[in-house]
Amino acid sequence: MKGFFYGLGLGVALGVLFAPMSGEETRNNLRDRAGDLGDNARDLADQATQAYSQGVDKAKTAYNQGADKVRAGVQSIRGQANDAAQNAGGAINQATGTDNI
16 A cells, blocks of 8 residues: 555646646645545554454454353353263162162
């Protein structure tokens, strides 16, 4: 993007040097081009802000989806561990002939 601004500046400078315009016309032309440059800079800043916001939103969404998957996985593992513990307890009780309450 720097190349664009360098090119724009060079174009303005060459235009001023080689254009057959009066001083007032040249000043008006420079004022118009400076306004255009300011508008372009504002547009670029707005685009950058929008891209940043979209990136933040995507990152938050990805984080939340990942966190949800991890929570679901942890709950599943806890359930499986509880089931295994109950099965093991039942097998021990059956093997020993005792009933732990």
